[in-house]
Amino acid sequence: MDPDATTPPLPEPDALTRRFWEACRQGRLDLCACESCGHLFLPPGPCCPRCWAMRITTRTASGEGAVRTFAVYRRTYHPGLPQPYVVAVIELREGPRLVSNVVGCAPERVRIDMPVRARFENVGEFTLPRFEPAGPEKEPS
Amino acid sequence: MKRRAVIAGVGHTSFGKHPGRSAFELEAEAAALAARDAGLDPLEIDGLLTDPGFARGPMEGITPHFLRLGGLLGIDPLYTGTEILGGAGSAAIVGRAALAVEAGLCSTCLCVYGDSALSTPGAYAYGRGDDAAYGLFGAVGLHAMAAQRHMHLYGTRPEHLGEVAVAARACGARTPHAQKRRPISLQEYLESDPVVDPLRKLDCCLVSDGAAAVLVTTEERAAALRRPFARILSQAQAHRLRTFTSPEHFETLPAARCGPEALARAGVTADDVDVALLYDCFTIVVLLQLEDYGFCKKGEAGPFVEGGRIAPGGKLAVNPSGGLLAEGYGGGMLHVIEAVRQLRGEAGERQVPGAEIALVSGHGLGMNTHATLVLGR
Numbered sequence: 001m002d003p004d005a006t007t008p009p010l011p012e013p014d015a016l017t018r019r020f021w022e023a024c025r026q027g028r029l030d031l032c033a034c035e036s037c038g039h040l041f042l043p044p045g046p047c048c049p050r051c052w053a054m055r056i057t058t059r060t061a062s063g064e065g066a067v068r069t070f071a072v073y074r075r076t077y078h079p080g081l082p083q084p085y086v087v088a089v090i091e092l093r094e095g096p097r098l099v100s101n102v103v104g105c106a107p108e109r110v111r112i113d114m115p116v117r118a119r120f121e122n123v124g125e126f127t128l129p130r131f132e133p134a135g136p137e138k139e140p141s
Numbered sequence: 142m143k144r145r146a147v148i149a150g151v152g153h154t155s156f157g158k159h160p161g162r163s164a165f166e167l168e169a170e171a172a173a174l175a176a177r178d179a180g181l182d183p184l185e186i187d188g189l190l191t192d193p194g195f196a197r198g199p200m201e202g203i204t205p206h207f208l209r210l211g212g213l214l215g216i217d218p219l220y221t222g223t224e225i226l227g228g229a230g231s232a233a234i235v236g237r238a239a240l241a242v243e244a245g246l247c248s249t250c251l252c253v254y255g256d257s258a259l260s261t262p263g264a265y266a267y268g269r270g271d272d273a274a275y276g277l278f279g280a281v282g283l284h285a286m287a288a289q290r291h292m293h294l295y296g297t298r299p300e301h302l303g304e305v306a307v308a309a310r311a312c313g314a315r316t317p318h319a320q321k322r323r324p325i326s327l328q329e330y331l332e333s334d335p336v337v338d339p340l341r342k343l344d345c346c347l348v349s350d351g352a353a354a355v356l357v358t359t360e361e362r363a364a365a366l367r368r369p370f371a372r373i374l375s376q377a378q379a380h381r382l383r384t385f386t387s388p389e390h391f392e393t394l395p396a397a398r399c400g401p402e403a404l405a406r407a408g409v410t411a412d413d414v415d416v417a418l419l420y421d422c423f424t425i426v427v428l429l430q431l432e433d434y435g436f437c438k439k440g441e442a443g444p445f446v447e448g449g450r451i452a453p454g455g456k457l458a459v460n461p462s463g464g465l466l467a468e469g470y471g472g473g474m475l476h477v478i479e480a481v482r483q484l485r486g487e488a489g490e491r492q493v494p495g496a497e498i499a500l501v502s503g504h505g506l507g508m509n510t511h512a513t514l515v516l517g518r
């Protein structure tokens with residue numbers, strides 16, 4: 001087996017996403033903000049997906065959000081990501097959605113609309129924004 | 142006089158494992174069977190549209206699928222192309238062939254799907270871009286999230302998904318060429334291995350090697366051939382390129398936009414559909430489409446399928462040949478072919494008596510693409 005096989009797959013930053021991942025490394029979840037209409041969005045893009053203005057700045061999100069939906073993987077697709085794990089679409093308080101994991105509680109306790117907050121975790125040379133329950137579902141660590 | 146497009150011939154390989162046979166070889170076999178079925182000389186074919194499946198990717202180096210396949214088949218067409226719409230590709234190329242034939246760009250267009258996904262380990266278990274870092278692999282995770290939300294909003298239960306799986310396998314049992322011919326019970330469904338909760342192994346479609354083809358030509362040309370044909374009454378597409386950032390994602394499919402539109406363009410309603418060939422990569426997709434196409438109200442697909450309503454002998458004929466869950470993974474082209482067979486009245490034991498209107502759907506790329514055809518006699 002490849003000696004790196006137990007390293008999970010990592011993002012491949014490009015010109016559009018590099019700033020997002022750099023902010024994560026510094027413990028910030030940065031949203032794209034349209035200077036023209038104020039729309040906040042993810043994933044990062046070359047223009048505002050609402051008004052097509054090209055002047056885009058960033059705004060740091062609160063890291064608070066809720067689970068819009070989720071799935072519990074019961075099969076291991078990658079040796080670096082053993083099952084079970086929870087993949088979720090998180091809706092941030094500011095509006096944008098992103099795919100992430102819900103961590104810090106048993107998969108059986110995850111619920112749609114459950115409040116969560118960002119928790120930055122280092123994986124290889126990356127820092128991934130994952131989410132843990134903001135309410136009573138959180139397990140003591 | 143306006144040229145009207147019809148499907149004059151259909152053909153497919155067996156679906157299952159074809160070790161050592163390339164997808165191109167399977168596609169050539171399907172094409173030859175479709176030409177023979179129509180009674181058309183291959184030299185008459187002046188259009189080629191293709192759906193290359195997943196395992197090969199759409200390009201070999203700088204050679205797109207249609208160029209390689211057309212060369213192998215010896216075709217210099219007036220019109221060609223390859224559609225990359227995932228599971229919506231097959232319905233989309235048949236629709237595009239109809240537009241090309243009706244516009245006079247070509248007269249007889251071969252539409253081909255093929256893949257050797259079963260002989261290509263992990264063909265569908267790919268990581269989804271940067272989200273693979275979170276473990277988002279395959280199409281199953283996204284569909285599990287749609288199922289989870291449907292259960293949360295509407296109280297849909299595992300047994301409802303199970304009704305879809307059980308019905309599909311009962312249909313497969315009546316289909317001589319189906320990849321899975323053994324029926325299953327609801328209990329067997331409930332005990333099947335979890336894959337990505339809330340979806341189980343029996344919620345997931347088959348993986349297959351195989352190819353399927355149809356020939357689209359003018360009604361005038363088809364009338365001179367010896368075989369009955371199916372009319373392409375209407376088509377529509379809708380896509381959700383914003384994926385999960387779209388407000389309605391995980392609640393409806395793009396079918397909610399193009400499905401009712403396609404039916405209206407054909408001058409029919411869901412009540413007029415005699416047989417529905419609904420793309421069924423996962424059981425939840427059938428439930429969502431029953432709602433999106435208007436067979437039942439939003440949120441009511443679970444109770445709608447209770448009691449075998451979409452099983453053989455039920456009130457609504459859905460995927461009589463077993464679909465992707467039992468007949469084989471035909472990329473959506475087997476759905477088109479079953480619609481034609483039902484309209485021709487040649488579906489044998491699974492024939493829907495007097496079928497006159499058939500709905501065909503295609504759905505793909507992680508719930509982001511959708512294509513609809515309405516076919517008639």
Ligand SMILES: [Zn+2]
Pocket residue numbers: 034035036037038039048049050051052053
């Ligand atoms: Zn804007």
